[in-house]
Every structure is written in structure tokens, then in C-alpha cells.
Amino acid sequence: MTHFRISEASSLIGVSDDTVRRWGADGTLDISHDGAGRQVVDGAQLARLAQSLAADVADVGGVRRSARNRFTGLVTKVEIDGLMAQVELQCGPHRVVTLMSSEAAREMQLEIGSKAVAVVKATMVILETEKDTPV
Structure with missing residues (x-):
């Protein structure tokens, strides 16, 4: 069973350490202790929590689309x-770069500081994990 320390959990889900601790206090997450006495999730x-949070913001005006990312x-x-x-977009800790026609960029009135959503439909995705993940 995989466990994450509070700081790792908060980084993975995109919230502060305090939010994870608050979720532990209100019962949203179960926080336990590892062998070294550190709090883990x-x-x-x-x-499951990450999926439910994403589902809350995924509905975009009732439009259906095949791209999930x-x-x-x-x-x-x-x-x-x-x-x-x-x-280029900065989406939390992730940098997303896209190429488009100049016409589209001008029509969208894209400028530094404006909000945008990158919708990605990929046929191949490569996953990486650490060789020895400490628990």
C-alpha cells in the first residue's frame, strides 16, 4: 500500500499542506502515521479525492468532449x-506549450497573463515512476 507524507500529498493534489491537514481533521482524508511517526495519507x-475534485471542475457548460486532459x-x-x-501556459507546476496558427492566437486575443485552458487528446502517453519510492 502506497502512503504519502503530507507535503507529498499536497504537492500531488495541488493544495497546501494546511489544506491536507484540515481534510484530515474534518474526516475528508484519513491521516495515519508511518513507522517513523510521520503523518501519511x-x-x-x-x-479518489483527486478524481472527485477534478470532476467538480471538469463540467464546462454541459459540453461533451472526448479529450479528458x-x-x-x-x-x-x-x-x-x-x-x-x-x-506557453503555466498550469500549476506544469508548463504546457502549444503551436497554433497566428490567426487563431490573434482571434483568441492571447496575451501574457490571460487565462486559458489546454485540452489535450493524446494517443500515446509515457508514464514514469521512481525506482525506489520511500514510504
């Missing part, structure tokens, strides 16, 4: 050169 329970963030860079534009 069960990975499976954290995953949505990253909301702030535009950090817009480079328009000829027919193409490169746009």
Missing part, C-alpha cells in the same frame, strides 16, 4: 512568427 484514498493556467509567452504562433 493513503495513496488510493488520495487518488484539461489544464487551466496562465499564458506566460506568446510568440507570433509568420503563419504560426507558439503559446
Whole structure:
């Protein structure tokens, strides 16, 4: 069974350490202690909470779409050169870069600091894990 320390759990779910502790206090998450006496959260329970939180914000005006990967963030860079534009978003700890037509970038009025959502539909996704994850 995978367990995460409070700081790891908060980083994985995108909230503060205090929020995870508050969820432990109000019963949203079960916080236990590992062999060293550190507070830990069960990975499976954290995953279920992450899914329920994502479901709360996933509904976009009742529109159905096949792409499930949505990253909301702030535009950090817009480079328009000829027919193409490169746009970068900072979505929490994740940097998302996209290429689009210059026309689309102008129509969307993209500028540094504006809010945007990157919708990703990928046919191949590569996952990585650490070799020896400490519990």
C-alpha cells in the first residue's frame, strides 16, 4: 500500500499542506502515521479525492468532449512568427506549450497573463515512476 507524507500529498493534489491537514481533521482524508511517526495519507484514498475534485471542475457548460486532459493556467509567452504562433501556459507546476496558427492566437486575443485552458487528446502517453519510492 502506497502512503504519502503530507507535503507529498499536497504537492500531488495541488493544495497546501494546511489544506491536507484540515481534510484530515474534518474526516475528508484519513491521516495515519508511518513507522517513523510521520503523518501519511493513503495513496488510493488520495487518488479518489483527486478524481472527485477534478470532476467538480471538469463540467464546462454541459459540453461533451472526448479529450479528458484539461489544464487551466496562465499564458506566460506568446510568440507570433509568420503563419504560426507558439503559446506557453503555466498550469500549476506544469508548463504546457502549444503551436497554433497566428490567426487563431490573434482571434483568441492571447496575451501574457490571460487565462486559458489546454485540452489535450493524446494517443500515446509515457508514464514514469521512481525506482525506489520511500514510504
